[in-house]
Amino acid sequence: MLHIYIYLKVAAEITKFQVKTLEMMRILLAHLMCLLLAINPSLQLINTKADVLFILDTSGSIGQSNFTIMKNTAANIAGQFMIGKDNTQVGVDVFSHTVKTEIKLRQWNWLPLLRYYIKNIPYGSGGTKTYAALEHARKSSFTKPNGDRPDAQNIALVMTDGGSDNKDFTCAAAQKMRDDGILVFAIPIGSNINEDEIKCIETDSSFRFAALNFEALKLSSFRQGIARKILSASKPRTG
Numbered sequence: 149m150l151h152i153y154i155y156l157k158v159a160a161e162i163t164k165f166q167v168k169t170l171e172m173m174r175i176l177l178a179h180l181m182c183l184l185l186a187i188n189p190s191l192q193l194i195n196t197k198a199d200v201l202f203i204l205d206t207s208g209s210i211g212q213s214n215f216t217i218m219k220n221t222a223a224n225i226a227g228q229f230m231i232g233k234d235n236t237q238v239g240v241d242v243f244s245h246t247v248k249t250e251i252k253l254r255q256w257n258w259l260p261l262l263r264y265y266i267k268n269i270p271y272g273s274g275g276t277k278t279y280a281a282l283e284h285a286r287k288s289s290f291t292k293p294n295g296d297r298p299d300a301q302n303i304a305l306v307m308t309d310g311g312s313d314n315k316d317f318t319c320a321a322a323q324k325m326r327d328d329g330i331l332v333f334a335i336p337i338g339s340n341i342n343e344d345e346i347k348c349i350e351t352d353s354s355f356r357f358a359a360l361n362f363e364a365l366k367l368s369s370f371r372q373g374i375a376r377k378i379l380s381a382s383k384p385r386t387g
Contacts, residue, residue, distance in 0.1 A: 199236075200238045202304075203281050205306075223263040238251070239294070245275035254295025277312065278312035279312060301329075306349055322349045335357050336356070
C-alpha cells in the first residue's frame with residue numbers, strides 16, 4: 149500500500165507542476181526508485197507545525213565539498229519532520245556577499261522532493277554578509293507571499309564558518325528577528341567563529357549547536373539534537 153501511495157504522490161506532483169521535460173521526469177522517476185529501495189516503514193517523523201528556514205553560508209571560505217556537507221545536513225534535519233501545509237514547512241536561503249532564496253517555505257510540501265532540491269542547491273562564493281541574510285529572512289522569506297503562516301512558529305537556522313563582514317550590523321539584524329518573534333539557531337562550524345557575534349545571532353545559548361568541524365555535521369546525534377530542539381521550540385503563536 150505504501151508503494152502505491154508513493155506512485156500516486158509522484159503522479160500528483162507531475163500534474164501539479166506540469167512537468168513536461170524529460171529531465172524533470174527522469175529526476176522524479178529516479179528519486180522514486182530510490183524511495184522504493186530505501187523506504188523504512190518504521191521511521192517515525194516528527195509531527196509539529198513550524199516554518200523552518202535554513203540560512204546557509206556560501207562564502208569563499210566554505211568551499212564546494214563543505215557546502216555539500218551543509219546541504220546534506222539541512223536535508224537530513226528536514227527529513228526528520230512531517231512536511232506539509234498543516235505540518236512543518238522548510239525553506240532555504242543562501243548568502244555570501246549577496247542573499248538568495250533557493251527554496252520558499254510553501255514551495256515543496258512533499259519530503260522527497262524537498263530533500264532532493266536542498267541537496268541540489270548550487271554553491272556560490274564571496275563575502276559573508278550575515279546581516280543581509282538575516283534582514284532578507286525577516287523581510288522576505290518569513291512573509292505570507294513566500295508561505296509564512298501566522299499560526300506557525302518561525303524558526304531560522306544560521307549555518308556559518310566565520311564572522312560576518314560587519315558584526316554590529318549582524319547583531320542589529322538578529323535583534324530585529326527576535327523582536328519579530330523569530331527563534332534563531334546558531335550553528336557555528338570550526339574555530340574561526342566570532343564568539344560575540346554568535347551570541348548576538350542565537351536566541352539564547354540553548355539555541356547554539358556548535359560543530360568542531362564540517363565532519364561533525366554528519367553525526368546523527370548532532371542532527372537529531374537540532375531536530376529535537378526545533379520540536380520543543382515549535383509552539384503555536386498568534387499574529
